[in-house]
Amino acid sequence: MRGVNPVSWRRLGQGLFFISPWILGFICLKIYPLSSSLYYSLTHYDILTAPKWTGFDNYIALTKDRLFWQSLYNTLYYAVLAVPLSIVVALALAMVLNTRIRGLAIFRTLFYMPSIVPAVAASILWLWIFDAKVGLLNLALGQVGIVGPGWLTNETWAKPALILMSLWASGSSMVIFLAGLQGIPQQYYEAASVDGAGRIRQFWHVTIPLLTPTLFFTLVTGLIGSVQYFTQAYIMTNGGPVNSTLMYALYLFNNAFRYFRMGYASAMAWILFLIVLAATLLLFRTSRRWVHYEGDVR
């Protein structure tokens, strides 16, 4: 492409030298596992005896496995609700904090803190909060005369409960949104209000377009986070009641490390990889239509 002169050769050497840890890691931690997982997915492998080639048996078996479909559904349900909801909550909180109220730092701290609580500790805490009889949530509902459901023991409520819990940790997106909001020049709003735009119009025509890069970022990371949703489900419900919180990652884990069906679990892993790949590509594709980078607007 560019002129291949001695200087760029030397730079190439230096560059590759510096990124060599990453290259090694890329090969050992990404390329090799990805390709060998494809191989394992075509075998029967219980880790005690050598892998045995079975072609597409695992994939065919998966299409008939009701738990596979159930776990896929559960994860989609979670992703489709938790990701947008946490964006809404994060954005709302960020907007509240962007009104130049006093004690911004304190509020930001309060909203952000839950997102760094270790997942195990958070799960145990919410297990306690969700308890049907003595949990904080139902005691509070009881105060206003509502008999709360058995959040984690009722199959209709278990997934919403996990989503509710995930909203508690939306503080990190809030910080990003807040930075985005603070980066919007005040002139834009002033110009809009001179044009006679009210608060709501300003929100839709100034705030949102200028925040689209941030929205896009939280959407992508949220999606990738939610397909990996594991720890909370593992600790709080272990997939129950009646498999209503059997998340994809949990079922994959069970197959791999509980039943040692490494081939079967690898097939699940590859399907997950393809799903994430497709979803991300789709998001990036459509992003051209709705994500505006700096200077694009107006």
Added chain:
Amino acid sequence: MKAMSDNVAVPGRAAYAVRKVVAVEWLTAKGIPYLLAIGGGLLFTLPFIWMVSTALKPDDQIFANPPIWMPRELMWENFVRAVNAFPFWVWLRNTLVVAGSTTMMTVLSSSFVAYGFARIAWPGRDMVFWLVLATMMIPYQVIMIPLFIVFKNIGWVNSLKPLIVPAIFGAPFYIFLLRQFFLTIPQELSEAARIDGASELRIYAGIILPLAGPALTTVAIFQFLNAWSDFVTPLIYLSESRLFTLALGLKNFQSQWTTDWSAVMAGSTIMTLPVIVIFLALQKYFIKGVVMSGIKG
């Protein structure tokens, strides 16, 4: 208190100096946000308070309805009981070994790689950098099984090594963060050093690293907390109780002491408290890191 904030004039609104309008404006611009911020802040904080308060309650107050927020007497014994019920100090030591060593290694390797992406212009660099970003999209579950098989084959299962060694390769997210930071350091600094005959390695170690203190701190905190909280990797690799990290240990403690809520909450508090303290002490690095990660996803 509210009167004070009342005095803060809303900019560009002097034209509507009618009292009533001002009052309405104040309400929408300040009053409602305050209400929401305080309400939301309370909502977000309550679970913490509930955790700590349960951890300090005597048995007979745990199930009280309506709930008791302030225990009659503070039962510090609950913490003692939790710590004595399991090999807490061993687990803490393991956690610190993993978190400490991975933090050191990750900071070193990630900054090294980031230097290659930010400070040397080599052909194809930006394309490779996109590849770095793209690998962040690969879910752990996809590579988990082959990695386990590799570690099993080299006999590292049931040791802390699988938790530590991968850190020598650097992590894409930290490489990204550090690259962004390195880009903000004026190139002239490097050029001047190069003219003086300094090697890239010297520029990295002697000029860039010393200037990157805040960014390195950010990465160090992130990695430390990640390792502190990590549950999945210990779950997969560790068998013997003496090797457990706190995260795995706490889960284990909870499944054996299910109904001893005050002790279990004390355990959760012990696990959470250091995180909160680190966060409060180093907050600005945190926020900077999170904000940086959001710019230009």
Added chain:
Amino acid sequence: MKRRDFLKHAGLLVAGAALGSGAGILSGCTTPAARPGGSKGPVDITYWHRGGGPAADVMKDLQNMFNESQSQVRVTIEMIPPEGVGINQKLLSAVSAGTPPDCAYLDRGGMLSSWAVRGALVPLDSYADADKVTEQSYYAYTWDQVRNDGKLYGLPLEANPITLLFWRKDMFEKAGLDPDKVPATMDELDVMVEKLYKKSNDNTYDVIGFVPWFKTGFMVPIGNSFGAQWYDRASQKVLGNGPNNVRALDWMASYAKKYGIETLSRTTQAFGGAGQDPFITGQVAMITGHVSTIANMKRYGPDVKYGVGMLPVPAGGRKSIYMAGESAVIPKGSKHPDEAWQFIKWLTSGEAIKKWCVSMGYFPAHTEVSKDPVFADSPEKQQVISFMEHGTTNTPMPVGDFYWTKLQEAVDFTLHSKKTAQQALDDAVRETQERLEATLKGQ
């Protein structure tokens, strides 16, 4: 010039990486198995046992007892906490990684035969013959469970009845029932239970009379009372959906319908309070429980008046008490199988197993030790011993763990009215059969 520069850098990097991983290895790895055997001193071996808490303390004592009793072998006992996925998985991964302990516990009913089938265990027949350890040494059914295809793979540790019926005499009296009368049939039980339930005003129960699936009320033990069959070893057929199995599950589900599965789970979720058993706190009037419940009652509820009995007999069923326990095995890849044998033989007999069982409230599988008066030191225990002639177990099979999980899943489906008992068991049996065939083919 440039090349040399590059090489220098590369050298530094390699050194750095080596240093990094070296630090990791130093700090991370302290596997005792790495210690050399040594020609003079005692041979070091490792034994993995399950659990933590009180079990760890007892095992610590046993470790000292063994190490002081002789000077050839020095054992280190490591506790493997049950971390949720099932406790034997960790051992399996250690075996497959080629770094197993020299000897370990293993669940007799669910896991041993599936491990034996895959060649993960060392056969012990030659050791047993040499040391005259015979089937007379242990209860017959426990001996049966540690054998596969005519070979011996482990030594039984405990013989624990796990489906005893415990009832609160004081609560019986309050409900107007005869506190000394055990329900003899399932129908009788169902009627008695009705009187024990007490509804609360917040859509839960203040008192639960009895829930068949609570505590140790698993599908297999309950099924055994109904005369259910589970597996035919000769034809390798999974049988769990026969009429008796379905009747058992239907009976369990009748409680879910009658008392409301939703209300029941709301209540049971909240059970407890400071490590207390809901039976001790009086939230449940009657439970099916493990024999160690007796020891727990003595420790945590010494004032509670309770009775011990067997599960009532359903119409057309049989008297049955489900027996469970672990075994000690030597995994493939054990570095010191001879010394390991010496240890597990010691651990499963004599003073060692006596101490273990007495401390934990268990019964030993070793016939001679089980005759020790210490195991009949209370009327309750004497009663339990008299029940043991009705002991039943599951039938060991190559995918026992999977099967058990599927059966519990079937219970879950039926209780929540997602499937009928027949459908749920049909599905469980079909999936287990498929899995079984895949496993048998896979070797």
